[in-house]
Amino acid sequence: MIKTLKTAIIGYGVVGKKRKLFIERNKNYKLLYVSDTKLKKNIKNKSITFCKNYKEILKHNIDVVFITLPTHLATRVTLAFIKRGVHVFCEKPPARNVNEIKKVLQISKKIPHIKIKYGFNHRYHSSVKLAKKIIKSKKYGEIINIRCLYGKSKIIIPYDPRFTGTKDDWRSKKKLSGGGILLDQGIHLLDLLKFFNGDFHEYKSFISNKFWNYDVEDNAFALMRDKKGVIASIHSTATQWQHKFRIEIAMRHALIELQGILSGSKSYGKESLRIIERMPKSLNGHKIKRQYFFRKDNSWKEEIDEFANIILKKLKIKTGNINDALSVMNMVEKIYHGDPKNL
DSSP: OOOEEEEEEEOSSHHHHHHHHHHHHHEEEEEEEOOOTTTOOEETTTTEEEEOOOOOOOOOOOEEEEEOOHHHHHHHHHHHHHHTTTTTESSSSSSSSHHHHHHHHHHHOOOOOSOEEEOEEEEESHHHHHHHHHHHHHHTTSEEEEEEEEEEESSOOOOTTTTTOOOOOGGGGGHHSSSIIIIIIHHHHHHHHHHHHOOOOOEEEEEEEETTOOSSSSSEEEEEETTOOOOOEEEEEEEOSSOOEEEEEESSSSSEEEOOOOTOOOOOOEEEEEEEETTTTTTSSSSEEEEEOOOOOOOHHHHHHHHHHHHHHHHHOOOOOOOHHHEEEHHHHHHHSSSSGGO
């Protein structure tokens, strides 16, 4: 059995740097290569070789690669490495569209021993895991409906001083990004809806780029309904001047509220979960049962540690596998196609 995974990172922006931090803290990984087109030249720093072109890394014998690239490159680079027998961890969005992720699925079926995992780290947040545990316990009955909001104030990242200092505007160009705020950030909400409730089959939506006027959306509103009649609503927005993350899960006997989420920017507020019990005989109809606050984000570490364990022990990927990626991309496309004016 392999004891140490020879590892590379493709894409060394904010997310790539964060992944590097936790990869280096796990003794099962040995980080050997990092590539990014913004690097001025190829250099070697101690045991790590930094290079401009990821194709240089394809020449070497490695076990696992972490891909943290703009969306238009995700599928191409994933395919290049899995065809070489390298396990892949790829950040979300997994692709620009369903057809691209289907190409990865088709090839992956021919090499089932190669692990492919996608970075939906929100499932690993403490508030989300606790909410899932409560739902699964059925203590408060079944889910009635879910309402959620995830919003920030920009689509384009103004600049990255760690590299050239120029703005990173690929997210505003549909040819490169595949979509706007829904695909870039709202995809986390869709993944969590699937995590909490399962599949939805009916979609109604409105898509808008009224404020930023890029050729990708800055707002997406959607209603979804499953076969049992559970209705979920989402608002994914890039015009939320005060950043916000909120999910309300109405169950038969209680309301679960997730408010705020820990992030690198610290802009979404404190991460908390509140249980509000339904008290039909009381005057105000409710009672706050319990409130939890979470002060540490372990999601990045847990996700990376889990992937090493999956590879070394040859386990199945239960969260963030290729089927999860295809499912959430189908949800994205149904929302896009649900607004006739967006076609």
